[in-house]
Amino acid sequence: MKWHRIYALLLRYLYLYPRSVPRILDIFFWPVTDLLVWGFLTIYLQNIQPDAPYFGRMLLGSLILWNFTNRSQQGISIAFLEEIWEKNLINIFITPISLKEFLAATILVGLARIAVLGTFLGTAAFLMFHFNLLSFGWYLVPFILNLFVFGWVLGLFATSIIMRFGQSAQVLAFTLTVILMPFAAVFYPVSVLPPVVKHISLALPISHIFEGMRSVVLQQSLSPDTIVIASVLNIIWLIVALSLFFFMFEYMREKGQLSKLVD
Amino acid sequence: MEKILSVKNLSKTFNGVRAVNNISFSVAKGEIVGLLGPNGAGKTTTIQMILGLIKPTRGTITVFGKNLETHRMEILSEVNFSSAYISLPGNLKVWENLYTFARLYGVKNYKKRVEELARFFEITPLLSKLYVRLSSGQATRVNLAKALLNSPKLLFLDEPTSSLDPDIADRVRKLLKKIQKEQALTILYTTHNMIEVEELCDRAIFIHQGKIVTEGTPKQLIKRFGLKDLNEVFIKIARKS
Ligand SMILES: Nc1ncnc2c1ncn2[C@@H]1O[C@H](COP(=O)(O)OP(=O)(O)OP(=O)(O)O)[C@@H](O)[C@H]1O
Numbered sequence: 001m002k003w004h005r006i007y008a009l010l011l012r013y014l015y016l017y018p019r020s021v022p023r024i025l026d027i028f029f030w031p032v033t034d035l036l037v038w039g040f041l042t043i044y045l046q047n048i049q050p051d052a053p054y055f056g057r058m059l060l061g062s063l064i065l066w067n068f069t070n071r072s073q074q075g076i077s078i079a080f081l082e083e084i085w086e087k088n089l090i091n092i093f094i095t096p097i098s099l100k101e102f103l104a105a106t107i108l109v110g111l112a113r114i115a116v117l118g119t120f121l122g123t124a125a126f127l128m129f130h131f132n133l134l135s136f137g138w139y140l141v142p143f144i145l146n147l148f149v150f151g152w153v154l155g156l157f158a159t160s161i162i163m164r165f166g167q168s169a170q171v172l173a174f175t176l177t178v179i180l181m182p183f184a185a186v187f188y189p190v191s192v193l194p195p196v197v198k199h200i201s202l203a204l205p206i207s208h209i210f211e212g213m214r215s216v217v218l219q220q221s222l223s224p225d226t227i228v229i230a231s232v233l234n235i236i237w238l239i240v241a242l243s244l245f246f247f248m249f250e251y252m253r254e255k256g257q258l259s260k261l262v263d
Numbered sequence: 264m265e266k267i268l269s270v271k272n273l274s275k276t277f278n279g280v281r282a283v284n285n286i287s288f289s290v291a292k293g294e295i296v297g298l299l300g301p302n303g304a305g306k307t308t309t310i311q312m313i314l315g316l317i318k319p320t321r322g323t324i325t326v327f328g329k330n331l332e333t334h335r336m337e338i339l340s341e342v343n344f345s346s347a348y349i350s351l352p353g354n355l356k357v358w359e360n361l362y363t364f365a366r367l368y369g370v371k372n373y374k375k376r377v378e379e380l381a382r383f384f385e386i387t388p389l390l391s392k393l394y395v396r397l398s399s400g401q402a403t404r405v406n407l408a409k410a411l412l413n414s415p416k417l418l419f420l421d422e423p424t425s426s427l428d429p430d431i432a433d434r435v436r437k438l439l440k441k442i443q444k445e446q447a448l449t450i451l452y453t454t455h456n457m458i459e460v461e462e463l464c465d466r467a468i469f470i471h472q473g474k475i476v477t478e479g480t481p482k483q484l485i486k487r488f489g490l491k492d493l494n495e496v497f498i499k500i501a502r503k504s
C-alpha cells in the first residue's frame with residue numbers, strides 16, 4: 001500500500017465536487033428531503049401522542065443513521081462507476097495501483113461523504129426538530145462504524161455485480177440499500193417481522209445496530225452483546241464481499257472485460 | 264541487443280474463440296515495432312495481455328527481464344499506454360488529469376514534469392480546460408502526454424493517431440521519433456496506416472487470426488512479397504485466408 005497512490009485517487013474524486021452542483025445535491029438532496037418528511041411526521045406524532053416523545057427520537061435517529069449506510073454504499077459504487085462512465089478503468093489499472101489501494105481510496109471518499117453529510121444532517125435535525133444526534137453519546141462511535149462498514153460491504157457487492165453483468169446492472173448500485181431496507185429493521189423492531197424475514201434481518205449487522213439504538217432511546221442502555229454481534233456479522237460479510245470483489249476482478253481480467261465494460 | 268519485451272507462446276481464447284493463437288516475439292531496447300493486421304487479428308488483445316489487463320490462456324510475458332505475472336506492479340511503473348479508444352475523465356480539467364496520473368505513477372516533481380510535457384505537446388493553453396471540451400486531436404496529444412508522464416521505458420500505442428488530421432498525425436509521429444532517439448524509448452505500436460509504419464517503425468509484425476504471419480523491417484517485407492509498398496503487403500495478407 002502506497003499512500004501517494006491512494007491520495008492521488010482521493011483527490012481525483014474530490015476534484016469533481018466543487019464544480020458540480022448535481023453532485024453536491026446528490027449528497028444532500030435526498031437525505032434532507034427524508035429529514036423534512038420524517039421530521040414533520042415526528043412533530044405530528046408528538047401532537048397526537050404527547051406521552052410518547054421517544055418516537056420522534058427513534059425515527060430521526062434511524063433516519064440519520066440509515067443514511068450512513070446508504071451513502072457509504074454509494075461511495076464505492078459510484079467511484080467504480082465513475083471510472084466506467086469516463087472510460088478510465090484501463091488508465092487506472094495500468095498504473096502500478098493495487099486493488100487494495102483502489103479500495104482504500106473509495107473508503108476515504110465514503111468517509112468524507114458521510115462526515116460532511118452526518119454533520120449537516122445532525123445540525124439540521126437539531127435546529128429544525130430539536131433532535132440531538134450527540135445525545136447517543138459514545139454509542140455513536142460503534143454505531144456509525146458498523147453502519148459505515150456494512151454500507152461498504154453493500155458497495156462491494158454492487159460493484160461485483162456490475163463487474164459481472166456490466167453497466168446495465170448499475171441501477172443496482174443505487175438501489176441495493178433500498179431493497180435491503182425493509183429487512184434491516186431501520187424504523188421498526190425486528191420483533192414485528194414475520195419469522196422467515198426475521199432470520200434474514202438478524203443476519204444483517206445493521207439490524208442489530210438499529211435495535212441497539214432503540215434500546216438506548218427506550219432503556220437508556222445497551223447490551224454490549226449487540227455491538228459484538230453486529231461487528232462479528234460485519235466481519236463475516238466483509239470477508240465474503242471482499243472475496244467476491246477480488247474474484248470478480250479476476251473474472252473481468254479473464255474475460256477481457258476491463259476495456260469492454262464501457263460498451 | 265537488450266531485450267525489453269519478450270512474449271512466448273502467448274494465447275488467449277474467449278469463449279472458445281482463439282483471439283491470440285500461440286504467438287512469440289520480442290522487442291529490443293529502443294525499437295519501434297509495429298503490430299499490424301486486419302480488424303480482429305488480435306492486436307489489442309495482445310497489448311492488453313502485456314499490460315496485465317487481460318489474463319492469457321497460455322504463455323509467458325517477460326518485460327525488462329521480469330515475469331509479468333509475478334512482477335506486475337514493478338513493471339507497470341515503467342510502462343505506459345495510450346490509445347484512441349480510451350480517454351481520460353472528461354469531467355476533470357486537463358491539469359487535474361495529468362496531476363492525478365503523475366501522482367499515481369509516483370512521479371517526483373510532477374508539476375514540473377507536466378509543464379515540460381505540456382510544452383512539448385503544445386497543450387499548455389489547454390491545461391485549464393475540461394478534458395471533455397477538447398477536440399479529438401487535442402485529446403490525443405493530452406493522452407500522449409499522460410502516456411509519457413512516468414518517463415516509461417516501454418510504451419504501447421494502440422492506434423494513437425487514428426483520430427488525428429494528417430498534419431497533427433505527422434507531428435505526433437515526428438514527436439515520437441524524437442523521443443525514441445533522445446531517450447531510447449521502446450514502442451509497440453498498432454495502426455492501420457501503412458505509410459505511418461514505413462515512416463516510423465524499425466520492424467513490423469503482421470498478425471492474422473491470432474497468428475504471426477510474417478515479420479521484418481518494412482523494406483524487407485515489401486521485398487519479400489515482391490510488392491510496391493506496405494499497403495499492398497497488408498492487403499495481400501488480409502485476403503490470404
Ligand atoms: N473481451 C472479449 N470477449 C470476447 N471476444 C473478444 C474480446 N476481446 C476481443 N475479442 C475477440 O478477439 C478477436 C481479436 O480482437 P482484438 O480486439 O484483439 O483485434 P484487433 O487486432 O485489435 O482488431 P482492430 O484492428 O479491429 O482493433 C476478435 O475476434 C474479437 O472479437
Ligand SMILES: [Mg+2]
Pocket residue numbers: 306307308421
Ligand atoms: Mg484493436
